[in-house]
Amino acid sequence: MCELCEKYGDNGGRWYLNPENYARPLYKKVEKGKEKEPMILTELQGPFYYKPLIELKDNPEAFEKMREGYSKFHETMGGQVVSLEDAKKMVEIAQPIARMDCICRRITRATLEDGEQRPRTCLGLGVGMFRWEEWPERYKGGVEFLSTEEAKEHIEHWHKRGMVITIMTFGTPYIGGICLCDYPDCLAIRMRLDYGIKPMLLKGHQVAKVNYEECTGCGTCVQRCQFGAIKMEVTTKKSNIDMTRCFGCGVCTYACPQDAISLIDREKLPGLKEEW
Amino acid sequence: MIPQIEIDKNKCATPYECKKCLQICPQAVFAVAPTKVERFKETAPEDYEVQAVFKDKCVLCMDCVKVCPTGAIKVKVGSS
The missing domain is CATH 3.30.70.20 (Alpha-Beta Plaits)
Incomplete structure (x- = not known):
């Protein structure tokens, strides 16, 4: 059985369909006090922290040892692949929903998703989104709030064009976002496939x-x-x-x-x- | 052997705006990020940094070296 469902599911249901995992108190726990600012910088600098691990790629034993530590960390910040059907159920539970630029794509390709092709694929979830203006660097390009129906259309549009739908947690099991991902610009897909960081992106149901x-x-x-x-x-x-x-x-x-x-x-x- | 990729920060002043190496790399080896964040303020372009992260994926095609307008990138094989 899915470990996250066992721990955080509502009576054996899928963990990400349990409304409790969208609740604010869990989010606050991670954000507490002064921790908040470095958390944002840490998120933005994400891949930089992987350099010591990647340096060890030639040394399987040392790599494996260090990989375990990275995996452990991602048990608190990671995700899972979800189907379109389940993603549509998720946006019925989560409020508010804010569309924003993908942070991974910004980091790996320096694309701010503007212009006519603007995909702005990421969806931020939860009341924390109301305070996005506090951190303009994190939400570069601004956010737009979507209705549940708009969010469903958005997810379906990009999924049918080839994007993988994933959940991202910020302090598992708190669900902070729904992402639309592809390789190599999605760091979660990449860290799982290329470096075996399993909890960063679990397989779907x-x-x-x-x-x-x-x-x-x-x-x-x-x-x-x-x-x-x-x-x-x-x-x-x-x-x-x-x-x-x-x-x-x-x-x-x-x-x-x-x-x-x-x-x-x-x-x-x-x-x-x-x-x- | 994992290639060594060095970026001279003094020559690479505004990587997020330039972004040439990030976009040309066939193996998506690079990552760019701000070096600081502030409340209610976007980070200035000169407070960004590009680093070669996924170095094990580098195939030594040298496209980044060729495309860099300031000659800030050095790529070599081996650890020396």
């Missing part, structure tokens, strides 16, 4: 499966997968999803012109139910 009867081998899904989980099986001319690598984001299910891919429950598969 579902996994994708191809219906071989319907698949025509067009390859659209192969290009869309942000996790490198899909390959084209040349001889059978079918897409092959490695379900042990799949994060269950659902991007491929919307990309497939044949509707040949579906999401199935991870926990119904004994081989995958402990694989997060």
